[in-house]
Amino acid sequence: MAGGGSRRRGLTVLIVVAVVLLAAAAVAVGWYLLRVPPIPPQDEAAERFGTALRTGSFGEIPVFTETSADPAEQHEAVFAGLKEVTEDVDVVVESTTPVKENDDGTATFTAVYAWSWPLADGVSWDYTTEVAFAYPGPEGREPGEWRATWSPAVFAPELEAGERLAVERVAAERGEILGAGGETIVEERNVYTVGVDKSRVEEGRWDWTARRLAQLLDFDEAARDDLVARTEAAGNSAFVQAIVIRENDENFDVDALIATPGVLLVPGKRALAPTADFARPILGTTGEATAEIIEKSEGRIAAGDIVGVSGIHAAYDEQLAGTPGLRVTAKDPDAGGESRELWSQEAEPGDPVELTLDVELQEAAEKVLVDAGEKSPSAIVAVDGRTGGVLAAASGPGSQGYNTAMLGQYPPGSTFKVASALGMLRNGLTPDSTVECPERIVVGKEFDNVDGYPAGALGKVPFRTAFAHSCNTAMVGQHERVPQQDLHDAAASLGLGLEPSRLGAAGYLGDVPAEALHEGDHAATFIGQARVLASPLGMATVAASVAGGRTVSPVLVSDAGGAGDKKADGEQADADAKGTLTEQEAATLRELMKGVVTEGSAREALAGVPGVDGAKTGSAEGNGGKTNTWMIAVKGDVGVAVFVEDGDFGSTTAGPIMADFLKSF
Known part of the structure; x- marks a missing residue:
């Protein structure tokens, strides 16, 4: 009997427990079915919309709009002008306000978006826009979604309906x-x-x-x-x-x-x-x-x-x-x-x-060339022997816009005899040394003096006399005394043939081969023919080196290398290897060049021009049978070169142009 009662009590307990559990489950199910879904996370909604603002792909992202405007189409239209400049816009959520829940189950918050458009190197248009989000409540038993409130100001501050953005470049004032x-x-x-x-x-x-x-x-x-x-x-x-x-x-x-x-x-x-x-x-x-x-x-x-x-x-x-x-x-x-x-x-x-050009000298050089009326290319270049500054570099009307002054490449003729003379001085000659000046000489080929060479300066004459009257045969006659390398080095000591590394602009200083092809080639080098080439800038640099008593490296752009004694490292090493010009050598060259003015080939052309310390005339056989005419001169610290592509003689064609220019300063 006792055992039976005990089993009945146990069954009753199990039934009670089961009823309780079923009741609890029923309550839980009821609560689940009747609960209000939670508000979705605001951060996720803000991030999704930020991505859409950046890419223009709005997909299924819900928005509140007052019109039928399509967000993607508006995005494309508004930003088309900006995207012509850059596609790399960045849009990030800068901040969000706390969610405000309303009694009716709705909610709101505001997101601030930081925009950055990189419009140029190191320059970006940075701004923020605010977007209001609204939560309309759950959709049935689902939580529903946050919706962005749409307006043009979503894209840029105060942007109005219909407006499009554009980027305009504002020209900078050009430097002087x-x-x-x-x-x-x-x-x-x-x-x-x-x-x-x-x-x-x-x-x-x-x-x-x-x-x-x-x-x-x-x-x-x-x-x-x-x-x-x-x-x-x-x-x-x-x-x-x-x-x-x-x-x-x-x-x-x-x-x-x-x-x-x-x-x-x-x-x-x-x-x-x-x-x-x-x-x-x-x-x-x-x-x-x-x-x-x-x-x-x-x-x-x-x-x-x-x-x-x-x-x-x-x-x-x-x-x-x-x-x-x-x-x-x-x-x-x-x-x-x-x-x-x-x-x-x-x-x-x-x-x-900043250039080294002297405005008045440049204007004077250009006027002189216009007044000269030469039909072929011509040039005047003046270089300061103290600084190397190019004071004037004018190309005449016949150059038709080409920079003959700094880029022309022509045989310098007898103006090169300044370099030849330096080579001779370094090999033992002095201005008073006696040299032979015959009417003609054969060294590989026949060399003559120019038409009208004075008979009184022929024969055995002092070197200064041969130089003053520009005796070709006397120069050629020294071909055994002065090797080709020495001529090359002498020219380099006068700045001719070096790279214009301090110039700061396109320029050419010339070329003097260090090795001769044959005896005639070597002999012709003495009188600035054969393969010797120079520009008017190069020959003005020669004259400036004589004027300044040192190897001059020309400068046109002051802040590209400086207009002082400092040279670029490579050029300094090159000049040192060939032997830089000394003041004593320059003084002797000035003495020789002075004779050209007082008694020689420039005497008539420069008569009455004050302050001329020396000169050298020259003519050379140019391309197409033209006679390239030259004159270089020294006045104070300034070296000047005048060139005319097609003329008669240096004294008669280039000489008057030189005289007119030297009178201007």
Whole structure:
């Protein structure tokens, strides 16, 4: 009996426990079915929307919009202008406000997004936008999703409906090009960009307008035809540029240009020299960047930029150009009106480039060459023997824009006898040594003196007399005394044939072979023929070395190497290896060159020119049967070279030009 009761009590307990457990389960199920789903994490929603803002891919991300605008399409339209500059936008969640829960189960928070658009090297447009998020409550038994409140200001602060963003480059003020003493040579000057504005004249008059404009600008046939062709090919509302002229250029009739239907003059500024011709082969020009220039700049230059196209302008473009400014603007393309600025980075002006050119001397040299009226290439170069500074480097009208002064390569003829004389001095001759000056001499080939050589200076004469009258045969007669290497070294001691490592610009100083091909080649070297070449700059450097009493290395750009005694290491070693010029040697050369002025071949040409310390005339057989004529001179500390490609004699062609120039300082 007792055992049976015990089993009944145990069963009862099990039943009670089961009932309790079933009741608890029922309560749990009921709670689960009736619970309110939790609010989704705000951080996840903010991050997802930030990714969408960065990529433009909104997918299934929910937004609240007041219109039917598609977020992805708006993203593409608004940022199209920016993405032409960069695709590397960065968007991150900077902060979020605490979630605010409402009694009706909804909630809100605000996310702040930090944007960064890298628009140029080291320059970015950084800003923040705020996006309001709203949680509308659960969707049935699911939690639901946060939704971003959509407006144009999601993309940029205060952006309005319909507006598009764009990036504009703001041109930097170009650095000046300065001359000796800091005098301004190139600076921003007022100009007109002249061209055909097809929108200002009816279609049937486009051809006439282009031809009339070409006539007013004095274009040649090729330039006229090019303008007509470009006008025809351009769009119906295009502006076709013809030329850029100075505001006060007296060579153009501005009133006539303005009065021509369809011709437009757009005022602006360009970095220009005092005149269109001032040192143009050296300074070069500026112009709108070409596709090739843009590509080579690796992003520094953009379409529409004004850049250096040639000369100093091109070689130092990065220094002169400065850093363009940037503007981010917003504008509704359908509403018209002006764009409004959202952000800007100021342009940084370019740094100046300082040259050693003396403005007055350069102008004088150019005027002398114009007045001389030579039809072939010509040049005047003046170099300071103390500093090496190039004071003037003018190329005449016959050079047709080529930099004959610094890049021309011609046999120097008898002006090279200054180097030959130095070689002779180093091999035992003195100004009073007796040398033979026959009418002709044969060393591998026959050598003669120039027509009109004075009979009184023939025969056995002092070396100073042979030098003064430029006796070819006396020089050639020393071919056994002075080896070819010594001629090469003597020229190098005068700066001829060295690399122009301090010049700071394109230049050529000459070439004097150290080894002769044969006896005749060696003999011809003494009189600046055979394979000897020099530029007017090179021969002016020879004269400057004599003037300064030391080996001169020319300098044109002051901050490219300095205009003092310091040389580039490689050039100094090269000059030392060949033997630098001593003051005593220079004094003897000045003495010899003085005789050229007082009694020799330059006496008539330089008569009445004050302060001339020495000179040397020269002529050489040039290409095409031309006679290249030269004269070099020393006046104080300055060495000068005058060159004319096709002349008669150094004394009669180059001499008068030298005289006129030396009178200018």
